[in-house]
Amino acid sequence: MTPRDRIVIGSDHAAFRLKEIIKHLVSTLGLDVEDVGTHSEASVDYPAIGRRVAALISTGRFQRGILLCGTGIGMSMVANRYPRVRAALCHELFAAAMSRRHNDANLLVLGGRVVGDMLAEEIVKTWLTTPFDGGRHQRRIDQLEAPLSEGNTPVA
Numbered sequence: 001m002t003p004r005d006r007i008v009i010g011s012d013h014a015a016f017r018l019k020e021i022i023k024h025l026v027s028t029l030g031l032d033v034e035d036v037g038t039h040s041e042a043s044v045d046y047p048a049i050g051r052r053v054a055a056l057i058s059t060g061r062f063q064r065g066i067l068l069c070g071t072g073i074g075m076s077m078v079a080n081r082y083p084r085v086r087a088a089l090c091h092e093l094f095a096a097a098m099s100r101r102h103n104d105a106n107l108l109v110l111g112g113r114v115v116g117d118m119l120a121e122e123i124v125k126t127w128l129t130t131p132f133d134g135g136r137h138q139r140r141i142d143q144l145e146a147p148l149s150e151g152n153t154p155v156a
């Protein structure tokens with residue numbers, strides 16, 4: 001990421017507190033952060049927030065984003081339904097690095113009830129600073145976007 005790049009971030013109530021911490025971290029790294037909510041610990045449904053972030057990535061208005069919920073599972077399910085969104089649920093540093101190097105993940109997902117604050121911060125730093133390896137991995141990324149109806153769906 002370069003200093004002018006903007007990150008879109010969103011969470012439900014279960015990860016509101018961690019979102020605020022991560023938002024501050026991303027700002028201190030010199031990146032602009034667009035927060036699409038939620039803005040308190042009042043209960044909200046995670047699909048609504050996940051869709052906001054995923055749509056902004058899918059349409060190219062933001063290149064990268066971060067989504068958080070209690071486990072990170074619901075947000076991952078929402079986000080990966082969108083074309084061009086490659087959301088990676090990462091709770092350790094190896095996956096965070098590899099999700100960038102091999103999968104060119106454009107959305108990091110965290111579970112606020114799973115991971116501690118300091119580990120979450122390290123995961124975010126790793127994810128934001130690790131580049132995509134390209135090469136053979138680009139071919140596989142291209143395959144992700146291919147329609148399933150074109151005879152490319154293997155059957156057992």
Ligand code: RB5
Pocket residue numbers: 012014015046069070071072073074075
């Ligand atoms: C909210 O209680 C919780 O279900 C949500 O944050 C998330 O973990 C869903 O996957």
